[in-house]
Amino acid sequence: MHNLDVPSVLAIAGGFLIILTAWLPLVLRKLPLSLPIVAVAGGYGLALLFPPSTWRSHNFDLGNLEHVSEIIIIVALMGAGLRIERPFSWRKWQTVWRLLAIAMPLTIGMITIVGHVMLALPLSTALLLGAALAPTDPVLAADVQENPPNEPDGGEVRFHLTAEAGLNDGLAFPFVLLAIDLVFRQGTSVWWTWLLDDVLWGLLCGAAVGFVSGRLFGWLTFKIPRLKLSRTGDGLVALGVASICYGAAQLLHGNGFIAVFISAVTLRSTDRTSDFHGAMAEFSEQVERILMVAVLIIFGMGIGTGLLQPLTGIDIMAAIIILLLLRTAAAGISLIGDRIPVAARWIIAFFGIRGLGTFYYLAFAMNRAQFHDAPRIAAVACLVVLMSVILHGAASTPLMDWVDRRREMAHNRKEASPETKIQDLA
Numbered sequence: 070m071h072n073l074d075v076p077s078v079l080a081i082a083g084g085f086l087i088i089l090t091a092w093l094p095l096v097l098r099k100l101p102l103s104l105p106i107v108a109v110a111g112g113y114g115l116a117l118l119f120p121p122s123t124w125r126s127h128n129f130d131l132g133n134l135e136h137v138s139e140i141i142i143i144v145a146l147m148g149a150g151l152r153i154e155r156p157f158s159w160r161k162w163q164t165v166w167r168l169l170a171i172a173m174p175l176t177i178g179m180i181t182i183v184g185h186v187m188l189a190l191p192l193s194t195a196l197l198l199g200a201a202l203a204p205t206d207p208v209l210a211a212d213v214q215e216n217p218p219n220e221p222d223g224g225e226v227r228f229h230l231t232a233e234a235g236l237n238d239g240l241a242f243p244f245v246l247l248a249i250d251l252v253f254r255q256g257t258s259v260w261w262t263w264l265l266d267d268v269l270w271g272l273l274c275g276a277a278v279g280f281v282s283g284r285l286f287g288w289l290t291f292k293i294p295r296l297k298l299s300r301t302g303d304g305l306v307a308l309g310v311a312s313i314c315y316g317a318a319q320l321l322h323g324n325g326f327i328a329v330f331i332s333a334v335t336l337r338s339t340d341r342t343s344d345f346h347g348a349m350a351e352f353s354e355q356v357e358r359i360l361m362v363a364v365l366i367i368f369g370m371g372i373g374t375g376l377l378q379p380l381t382g383i384d385i386m387a388a389i390i391i392l393l394l395l396r397t398a399a400a401g402i403s404l405i406g407d408r409i410p411v412a413a414r415w416i417i418a419f420f421g422i423r424g425l426g427t428f429y430y431l432a433f434a435m436n437r438a439q440f441h442d443a444p445r446i447a448a449v450a451c452l453v454v455l456m457s458v459i460l461h462g463a464a465s466t467p468l469m470d471w472v473d474r475r476r477e478m479a480h481n482r483k484e485a486s487p488e489t490k491i492q493d494l495a
Contacts, residue, residue: 090358103462105209105424108362109455112369134364135432138425141360142238143329145207145425147311148353149235150333151346152215155228157334164225164407165232168417171403172396173237176203176421177244179395187387188449193251194440200244201431201450202391206424207234208361209458211354212465213420218337218346224476226413227469230420235334238426239275239326243267245430252438266322274323276331282314283335291340304352306345310336311353364425365458372455379448388452392460396421416468423457 090104155161177199184195207214215231216223223231246267250259290306311329318328337346368376380388400418407414427450435443 087359087362090355090362103209103212103458103465104358104362105365105458106462108365109369109372109458112366112371113373114369115366116370116373132432132436134428135436137360137364138429138432141208141357141364141425142326142429143311143315144308144353144357144360146235146238146326146329147307147333148350148357149207149214149231150330151218151307151337151350151353152231153228153235153334153337154215154218154222154341155232156338162232164229164404164409164417165236167403167407168229168233168400169236169240172400173203173240175399175402176396177241179399180391183387183390183395184446188383188445190446191441193248193438194442194446196244196251197248197431197434197440198446198450200241200248201427201434202423202453203244203396204237204241204426205230205234205396205420206422206426206457207231207238208357208426209424209461210234210420210422211358212462213422213469217350219342219344224472225409226416226472229409229417233417234422235330236327239324239328239330240272241426241430242324242326243271245434248440249434249438252440270322271324272327274321275318275325275327278318278321278323279314279328279331280335282310282317282328283332284339286310286332287336287339290336290345291343304348304350307333307349307353308356361425364428368428368451368454372451376451377448377455379445380452384445384449385452388449388456392421392423392453392456413472416472419468420461420465421457422461423454427451427454 089107159166177196180199180202181192181195184190184198185192188195190198210230213227213230214223214234215227222228243263247259247263250263286306310332314328314332315325318325397415397418400421401414404414404418409417431447431450434440435447440446
């Protein structure tokens with residue numbers, strides 16, 4: 070045991086799990102399980118099989134976590150944007166705008182209050198907890214996302230969950246930056262600087278870079294008659310576009326996550342019928358799944374070696390409240406009076422999936438500032454992610470199957486009775 074070659078063990082385990090990323094989705098399709106659940110359980114099992122001291126000398130530090138999770142999010146946002154069939158519009162995206170403009174800030178505020186009042190955390194630390202846990206995750210939400218390009222429309226629930234996850238990661242980022250600012254300086258000046266630089270400029274610049282890059286690469290790929298770069302069929306192009314777009318936005322101090330998602334949606338709108346979108350989305354998904362499995366294995370190993378030890382009873386209670394009540398309540402409030410049916414609203418509100426975005430924001434902030442009680446808030450956030458992986462992973466297959474069946478039934482009834490107006494559940 071003392072001479073265990075850890076890299077070799079990780080290589081073998083990683084190889085098996087990379088293969089399983091291709092096989093498991095098919096096996097788990099009709100089961101209340103998901104690939105993230107299996108990956109976390111696999112990492113936890115590795116920690117139980119070998120002494121904790123073996124792994125502690127090979128820690129996956131915050132710097133590595135930040136960069137790897139950042140890459141996964143970028144790839145996931147590209148894939149999610151390419152799945153969006155619906156053009157941008159205030160009316161067709163009105164449910165998404167409600168979730169982004171009302172539900173997410175409300176969730177950040179409520180989690181911050183829980184952290185400040187219930188957990189007695191300083192405002193900066195409580196705000197970091199809120200910003201890290203408010204956005205839904207585009208990586209772990211694969212089972213509830215829109216169908217791949219050029220497949221039948223996935224319906225209202227899938228569309229809104231995909232679009233929300235694609236945009237709210239970027240919208241949470243200014244609040245993470247505000248939490249970092251609050252650690253270093255106090256006073257009202259920080260609020261104006263934050264509002265002008267991180268919120269207004271960051272979002273507008275990110276959106277502009279995303280739109281321009283999406284148009285540019287769409288023109289290069291589909292609109293030059295003699296070139297027709299889309300004929301290559303090489304999905305690797307998606308990663309190139311995402312990387313260039315993200316890097317350009319970051320250089321201009323814009324929001325890179327917003328830029329990547331908008332560039333993907335804009336690129337898709339250039340020629341919606343091309344099969345090349347499917348190739349790009351498929352390649353993005355494969356890369357995303359491999360990296361996701363690797364991080365979740367390490368997450369499971371961390372749980373097995375004491376990651377959650379700092380938790381107290383009040384911390385566990387706060388984590389349960391955050392996961393089960395706050396997101397659902399905030400999304401439910403934001404969708405009052407919305408045009409979609411009540412059942413669809415509550416399904417959307419329920420799937421507040423937390424995941425790798427939380428890891429990224431915590432690592433990003435903790436690499437740049439010393440937050441009070443950092444191990445404790447990391448443990449609270451990781452507990453929320455763990456519960457989300459289990460709860461939402463187990464619920465996604467049966468719930469989405471039910472939604473899809475209801476949509477199909479409504480569609481069949483419309484076909485049988487064209488004069489009868491039936492509103493789809495999803």
